[in-house]
Amino acid sequence: MENRPLEYDYTIAKMFMFTTILLGIVGMLIGVILAFQLAFPGVNLILGEGLAEYTNFSRLRPLHTDAVIFGFTLSGVFATWYYVGQRVLKVSMAESKLLMALGKAHFWLYLVVVVAVVVSLFAGVTTSKEYAEFEWPIDIAVVLVWVIFGMSIFGLIGIRREKSLYISIWYYIATFLGIAMLYLFNNMEIPTILGTSASGESGIGSWYHSVSMYAGTNDALVQWWYGHNAVAFGFTVPIVAMIYYFLPKESGQAIYSYKLSLLSFWGLMFVYLWAGGHHLLYSTVPDWMQTMGSIFSVILILPSWGSAINMLLTMKGEWQQVAASPLIKFMVLGSTFYMFSTLEGPIQAIKSVNAIAHFTDWIVGHVHDGVLGWVGFMIMASLYHMAPRVFKREIYSKSLMATQFWIQTLGVVLYFTSMWIAGITQGMMWRAHDEFGNLAYSFIDTVTVLHPYYAIRGVGGLLYLVGFLMFAYNIYKTMSARPVEEHELQNASPMGA
Amino acid sequence: MVNIAELQAYGYFTLTILLVLALYGYIYHLYSTKKDVDGVDYESYSDMALKDDIDDTPVSPKSDKEK
Numbered sequence: 001m002e003n004r005p006l007e008y009d010y011t012i013a014k015m016f017m018f019t020t021i022l023l024g025i026v027g028m029l030i031g032v033i034l035a036f037q038l039a040f041p042g043v044n045l046i047l048g049e050g051l052a053e054y055t056n057f058s059r060l061r062p063l064h065t066d067a068v069i070f071g072f073t074l075s076g077v078f079a080t081w082y083y084v085g086q087r088v089l090k091v092s093m094a095e096s097k098l099l100m101a102l103g104k105a106h107f108w109l110y111l112v113v114v115v116a117v118v119v120s121l122f123a124g125v126t127t128s129k130e131y132a133e134f135e136w137p138i139d140i141a142v143v144l145v146w147v148i149f150g151m152s153i154f155g156l157i158g159i160r161r162e163k164s165l166y167i168s169i170w171y172y173i174a175t176f177l178g179i180a181m182l183y184l185f186n187n188m189e190i191p192t193i194l195g196t197s198a199s200g201e202s203g204i205g206s207w208y209h210s211v212s213m214y215a216g217t218n219d220a221l222v223q224w225w226y227g228h229n230a231v232a233f234g235f236t237v238p239i240v241a242m243i244y245y246f247l248p249k250e251s252g253q254a255i256y257s258y259k260l261s262l263l264s265f266w267g268l269m270f271v272y273l274w275a276g277g278h279h280l281l282y283s284t285v286p287d288w289m290q291t292m293g294s295i296f297s298v299i300l301i302l303p304s305w306g307s308a309i310n311m312l313l314t315m316k317g318e319w320q321q322v323a324a325s326p327l328i329k330f331m332v333l334g335s336t337f338y339m340f341s342t343l344e345g346p347i348q349a350i351k352s353v354n355a356i357a358h359f360t361d362w363i364v365g366h367v368h369d370g371v372l373g374w375v376g377f378m379i380m381a382s383l384y385h386m387a388p389r390v391f392k393r394e395i396y397s398k399s400l401m402a403t404q405f406w407i408q409t410l411g412v413v414l415y416f417t418s419m420w421i422a423g424i425t426q427g428m429m430w431r432a433h434d435e436f437g438n439l440a441y442s443f444i445d446t447v448t449v450l451h452p453y454y455a456i457r458g459v460g461g462l463l464y465l466v467g468f469l470m471f472a473y474n475i476y477k478t479m480s481a482r483p484v485e486e487h488e489l490q491n492a493s494p495m496g497a
Numbered sequence: 498m499v500n501i502a503e504l505q506a507y508g509y510f511t512l513t514i515l516l517v518l519a520l521y522g523y524i525y526h527l528y529s530t531k532k533d534v535d536g537v538d539y540e541s542y543s544d545m546a547l548k549d550d551i552d553d554t555p556v557s558p559k560s561d562k563e564k
Contacts, residue, residue, distance in 0.1 A: 005552075006551050006552075007551065008551055087546075087549040088545045088546055088549055090549065090551060090553070090555055091551075092551060160559060161558060161559055162545060162555040162556060162557070162558070162559065163555070163557040163558060163559045164533075164535075164537070164542060164545070164556065164557055166542065166545040166546060167542070168546070244546070245546050248543060248546050248547060249546050249547065249549070252547065254540070254543035254544070254547060255543045255546075257540070258539045258540045258541075258542050258543050259527045259528060259531075259539045259540070262527060262539070263520070263523060263527060266520060266523060267520060270516055270520060288506075491547075
């Protein structure tokens, strides 16, 4: 045993790569169905009247959001952690039986939670809190998964050879701490069987039901502090961790400015947590809190662009790589979409803009140019970079990858442009009135006008899903592609035709 | 008589100012010293990603005997 050269152990990374792809397909497929349901309501009955309960928009919507956030994205975060963590700390999972056992427990318990979530949401069991729909027994299991993830992170850090922590590790730690805090506070709830109603009834409802410990405006504030920071610590922080590792590594270029990466990190941590109030503009929360939400959202441009520009400048003098490698294309476009959506978000958070944008499809468009263009592209690029290294084989097809890139880019563009037009049209129509203050349009007038844009959005989503299936196929075929030598894996990933 | 809400507001304002000063202080510190306490240039930490094979030499090893 002692004589065998030490190698990184990617067992757990591979397991999470599998769930990233599987749950990505599930989440995106449901998303496409939902998009077509909005355009063509008949799709709600896709499996007939009898099963309408399970196929209608309201039942599927939380499945879509939770599958892409907690399924696809988190799996991607875990997969990359179990890959990047070892490498930048220069320590192998194989060196610690405990860490391997924790990693496996992490994966299998996560899978149990995924099954519980899918079954319960399909059955319509939900707390009705957006992005926090899971009932208390599942919440407890989620906390357990998260604690194991934390033990894995700090365990690996504890046995590291590299004294300093690479910037990506900072971001992974922030992801762990941020989500731990947010999840715990937003999901404070009391099982209904423990409660007593005002009229003295006790033991109300099923054992798994619960009510939030917050009510009214307080509930809204905690919910959107959570909701917005789920975007921060789920869709931003760990994805920045990925790009800080995978872009320099794949391109062979040192980060343009490591110092800028450090101060962007603290800037992001400082500012992000205060921005959630922008979801509650013109609501019952105190005015100063709304203003604070707006101001911090605008300031947020700085640290976000600090990271994004840092990544684009990392490619300085090496732009031919963008043309040559589809993998670099994914990452550079991802970084560009990050800049774009972190400019769009602050604009929407300005009170006067929000008066038009709030509750419209423009918000949906904003979320999706971020998650499709930035999160999705970065996770796929990361898995593409990892695949040759964990399977010791070249990526099956470069041309398939390039085709996928262009199909998905077209999909994202169709998605967000249609939602821009739809959203602004909607906002303008809702507030239009005649000289006496009577509303100019009824709700159904807006629906009629928006129909073509809803159809375009559905097509955009479908293109993205098709691209994702190409990605899944490419990774699947990579497992049996041409084996590669160690030296081929230094920087640019080997790809077959 | 100062009530709790007023106190919170002053506290919040002071904390914000302090954090802003801390952040700017940190930026000044990074760009003026250029090196961390171990004397390692911050920019050389990029090598943690570029030279990350298990037998590559760490940028700053945790301790000499573990190297």
